[in-house]
Amino acid sequence: MARVNLKNITKVYGSNTVVDHINLDVEDGSLVSILGPSGCGKTTTLRMIAGFEIPDDGEVLFDDQPVGRVPVNKRNIGMVFQSYALFPHMTVAQNVAYGLEQHGVPKSEIPGRVMDALERVHMAEYAQRKPKQLSGGQQQRVALARALVIRPSVMLLDECLSALDKKLRVEMQSELRRLLEESKVTTFFVTHDQEEAMTLSDRIVVMHDGIIEQTGTPREVYESPRNRFVADFLGKADFFEGKLVSAGNGIVTIATENSELTLTGSTTAAPGEDVLFAVRPEHVIMNPAVGAETPVGALRGKINHIIYSGNVISSIVDCGGMMVRTEATGGSLSREPQRGEEVILSWEPDYLIQLEK
């Protein structure tokens, strides 16, 4: 219920620039995931939006109004923490009522709104319990209800599902999505779980070392990663790096350190430039090599090892010293790959992604 803009926000601890001139515009009511490895500054960014940290440079705007001078309790935000942070001395109902009392909601309205919020997270029957008497998942629901009941303009969630086990987490993800869509609240969702970011959000912000590497829809970020870091962090990728020799007719030729590679695909780079390409392992088609001929744009190699992980079988193929990963969903393979087998790897031209060098 508010548009949020981050303008050049920066946070420095000592000599360590933890968040480095970040710019981000978030539409009213959209759900943005901030994704990145540990220590990249996700929590710090979130805390600056909340007002717990003051940016050393730049400003945060809610609906075009700078909020730099607005204290946390006046920003009308909803926060959900990894540790749930419920008040242990209050019942579930009192926890949810707390924010309403602070916002001066008339006493007569409070019980109704509390029950309504609890019903929406299916926790109404636990209203009189203490947080200690609830499971982790139930506590998380209460924490959500408590944050949402005040109708915040911005919701901030910091790895709020990561303490739950995998199955419950997936369940909560869809429920969270439903709740946040219902309440149409602008949401920042910090996570280091890429799958969670993909399923939950309208947009993903990939952070690394205090800067934003890329922003886009989950599909954009996954299918057109900008650089090596994003390609590697979201999903897996095979990289091909070298000097561009020639390009055209759906074939790209590059010179690597010790050989020349022909890859299926196209490029905007000019010959002589340093280039970096990536292919997603699930786009690599693996066929047994028949005869000595290698089709143009394909790679020939020997299966080095095979990783079986239930739904997916990954084969790591040694193509003249370069390891290329392929993935196939278990059911789609006509026959099991064998270690040491000679194979041909190929892909559709569109699947060759050109990355920034």
Add this chain to the structure above:
Amino acid sequence: MIKDRRTIMTWPAMLTLLLFALFPLVIMFYTSFISDATGEFSMANYAKFFSNLTYIKVTGTSILISLCVTLVSLVIAYPLAYIMAKKLKGLKNIILVLVIIPFFTNQLVRVYSWLIFLQDGGILNRLFMTFGLAENGLGILYTKAAVIIGLTHAFFPYMVVTIFMALERLDDAMLEASRSLGASKTTTFMKVIFPLSMPGVISGVTIVFIPCLGSFVEPRILGGTGGLTIGNIIEDQFFEIYGWNFGAAIAFLLLAMVLICMGGLNSAGKRWQV
């Protein structure tokens, strides 16, 4: 079988306790009913205590002093514990060591230091007189105030530690949650921090108030006549007057008071437990 064998292991400890704690207590309880004058078994010792206004007054003084010490300790200890646990986390170990120093000081050294510090011609008095704040000295020594100062010094570290532990356990995210829900810092303190620190406050109160009730060294040395406590009366009965049986009776009255206070504080503590 196994359960039996386990209980056997506790027997030596039980026996020691029985022999050195319970047994003397039983003997004392018995002698408290023997009149010092006639040697008969009666309620005479207890009657003597309640019929003499001086004893009742001294009991009142003891309670008053203990309450003051507890209150002053609380006022000093709470902010200190709060700063250690939430504000200057980096310095908490240093502050803790400084706070605990009185623990490791010999009781007599500690009390005599106060004696020297507070006496006429002592540092404090001279300081006040040089600045013209008190003409004839403060005259603090040999009053209840001196006892309160001495006892507070001895016992407030316990309070700092118990409150610190309660506050330390408090998840910072909880305080931030409160702020994000619209509560000011003051409200957060009143509605979240303070209630959750109550168990620590109550154990602190218990651990300061109870030993103060029975203290006799500080009152003896710093208190003069106005600062005499029930502990001094018991001490006198045993070491000066040799009214052991009467002394035992007063000791049991003190014990009863202690037990009642502990019961009350304990149930108060339960109410705040989360």
